[in-house]
Amino acid sequence: MAYRDEIDRLLAQYGEQVRTAFLSAIDDIANSVTLKVIVERLERGDVNGAIEAIGLDPQAFERLERAIADAYAGGGEAEVGNLPAIREPSGARVIFRFGTRNTEGERQLREHSSTLVTRIVADQREAIRGALSEGLAEGKNPRATALDVVGRIDRATNRRTGGIIGLTAAQERYVASARAELASGDPKRLQAFLERERRDKRFDRTINAAIKSGSALPAELVTRITGRYADSLLALRGEMLARTETMTALAKGRDDAIRQQIDSGKIANEDVTKRWRSAKDERVRLTHRILDGKSAPMDGFFVSPSGAMLKHPCDPSAPASEVVGCRCFMVYEVDRIGVAVRKMQAA
Incomplete structure (x- = not known):
């Protein structure tokens, strides 16, 4: 199999595992919150307490770390399988193997995964802090502010959707500005929303009708459209994170596989x-x-x-x-x- 084909196969296999692990962690966090506690703390103006109540713990991403470790192992195993057939002077074939239980490789992988999770949690805290603080500053209902962050229950799945948990701080700003455009009732700002690449285009007809009539969109519809936009950005975040982290783990695993053969004296x-x-x-x-x-x-x-x-x-x-x-x-x-x-x- 050509190298490019093999890399694509590994990326498809392990990338999906990493993506699923990340999105599952976000889903678990969102659906484990106690909304009442978050709302009560927001009513007291306690943004830090509300963030803590959401439960953005590094432990929630253990499955993500395991998926990255699996990609590392898969990359190493694939690489030793690609090494050419080599024989000892006696005629015996040199056997190449990859061991994931190597101290240096494990240490570097653990440090990278830990840094990644720390960065994910810190970025989410920043995004959530921005959304909650803005809601309080605007005098928005604490319950509505909390729901904008954690998402609302989808009756079809009984799971929360449309929140900003999992988004980067930059993506949270995109959601906030999109919500402002939709709620403005201003034809120019509504038109600006229609230029957003990640919008749910199924709402375009409704938005265009509001532009033509000069009428504002109902608040419930603004919430629904904004939620779909947030979901789309979360999907994008999952895809980008999965691609980058899977390729990083595969590359590291393949490199370590070669180094193991060198360390064992099988090649130089x-x-x-x-x-x-x-x-x-x-x-x-x-x-x-x-x-x-x-x-x-x-x-x-x-x-x-x-x-x-x-x-x-x-x-x-x-x-x-x-x-x-x-x-x-x-x-x-x-x-x-x-x-x-x-x-x-x-x-």
Whole structure:
């Protein structure tokens, strides 16, 4: 199987697991809240207490961390399966295996996952704080403010939808401005909402009718449309997080798999050349188009035109501008002849 096909297969398999784990955590948080407690604290003006009552605990994302660990293992196992057939001077085949129970790999993966979850929780707290504070400042009903955050019960599923839990702080601002556009009754601002890419287009006809008649949308409809928009942004967040974190875990697993073979003496550093491969389409960032096809020794770095140094695509130590949404991958080229000569010399 070609490398690109294998990467796509792994991304589809593990990316869905990561996406589902993230969205399940958000669903669990939203549906575990006690609305009465949040409303009571908002009535006292206690925004911090209301945030605490929502229960944004890192422990809620344990399934997400496990899904990322599974992607790491899947990447490593796939890479050893791609290594060329090599034999010892005796004729015995060299067996390549990937072990997830390696101290350094486990430590780095645990640190990355912990940092990710900490960032997710902190960003959600900021987003929720902004929404609650704005609601109080505007004199909005505390219950309505709380529902805008945690979502409203969908009678069909008996689950909460349309809240902002899980969104980034930037996405929460998009939701707030979309709600203001819809509630304004201003034809120009309603038209601005129709230019939002992630809107639910099933409401376009209704919004266009309001624009033509110059009438305001009913408050209940504003809430429903805004909720659908928030749900769409949450889906986007899940997709982007899943792609970035899955590609990062796969890349790290594949790199560690090669390093394990080196550490065990089955191949040597000098036997391996890394080669950067991009997705080769218009969505590839310019810096990675330039890196496409470039090679480096196993312990070498790829120097982006931005100045960033990457050990491999989706290197978690690189700036987010070089990692988020990246679909590039590494090809590890093993010099079979070099390995054979070295083993003969050592025999």
